[in-house]
């Protein structure tokens with residue numbers, strides 16, 4: 001394939017990178033697209049596997065047919081057969097009507113089975129059958145149905161090991177793996193790292209309406225030589241943190257080092273492993289977030305002290321609860337902005353604007369109207385453990401997206417499977 005054609009594919013799908021191994025993977029996807037062969041996309045978590053089934057669908061004769069992406073790891077084991085193959089009314093408790101499964105709905109199109117290695121063995125049998133004969137049977141039915149679906153699957157598991165361990169059927173593995181596409185880890189395409197950083201920095205600059213962060217030469221070196229365990233997803237996540245938290249827009253290696261998880265910094269060559277006095281190190285990228293939350297809590301406590309002082313020096317009569325409400329209100333309205341230790345110009349603007357309701361509030365000493373909100377505010381005053389904070393963040397994000405896990409997982413920058421596991425772990429409704 002011509003370089004210009006590969007470039008066109010990248011542009012169409014928003015894929016950044018110029019490395020030869022990435023180009024090779026894109027080339028295979030386009031070449032295999034017009035055939036109906038099954039494709040198995042492998043690669044570590046966060047390398048960008050999701051782009052490939054879309055490329056394959058787009059360049060195939062199924063382009064105008066349906067495209068359905070299913071995250072096999074996010075669907076509970078008890079419902080996966082019904083989701084994929086449908087069910088008949090009355091086939092289990094809660095099956096109040098007939099339901100079409102994805103294989104029926106995607107007739108004439110493409111199904112992307114993400115995290116296919118997570119499928120239970122019983123579902124693997126059904127999948128093998130539909131791949132080999134195009135036939136499937138709905139849950140609770142005895143009638144065989146036909147469908148014409150192209151299957152593209154992806155996994156970050158070592159499938160050879162999974163088959164050896166008896167977790168994945170060998171025959172299904174070979175059937176899915178007719179054409180393998182391996183998406184390289186970020187550390188194997190170092191030349192793409194700075195390009196990706198620039199792209200994400202510019203996207204976040206637009207999203208948060210602030211100038212884009214830039215890297216100094218030593219920061220570029222550090223970024224390019226870092227291990228990137230979480231690949232492009234981790235790079236994107238760290239670029240967002242830096243864009244939002246750092247006051248200065250020029251990022252040096254010293255600033256950057258504070259955002260790179262310590263274990264992986266230690267895998268770097270000696271040149272980059274030295275620690276400096278004021279550079280914070282974090283065990284995981286999530287700790288940055290926790291640090292922000294702790295800083296936020298500290299800001300809140302300081303703010304409360306100031307409010308108390310103002311009230312006591314001006315002899316204003318106000319109930320304690322009202323103060324809690326007001327400071328929490330300030331804090332909650334703009335978590336990230338008030339979390340910064342030293343707000344920059346655009347942040348000050350926002351903080352001043354948000355401060356208005358608070359000033360009015362103690363002038364008029366309005367009672368709290370909304371009891372639910374008051375309890376929510378009250379609970380924010382209690383100290384939380386790290387796990388508690390994570391639970392709260394997940395709950396808030398799920399609420400924000402009205403329980404839509406895909407959107408919540410995207411915002412939290414974790415895979416749907418991880419989100420699903422955490423929902424179960426924390427018993428979130």
Ligand SMILES: Nc1ncnc2c1ncn2[C@@H]1O[C@H](COP(=O)(O)OP(=O)(O)OP(=O)(O)O)[C@@H](O)[C@H]1O
Pocket residue numbers: 014015016017043044045046047048049050051155156196232233236415
């Ligand atoms: N080459 C790239 N250019 C731009 N963005 C990319 C690129 N590769 C990955 N991304 C972005 O990185 C994030 C992770 O990618 P994606 O979800 O495709 O990873 P994955 O390999 O499917 O991970 P998992 O196995 O955990 O599901 C997404 O936000 C994606 O848009």
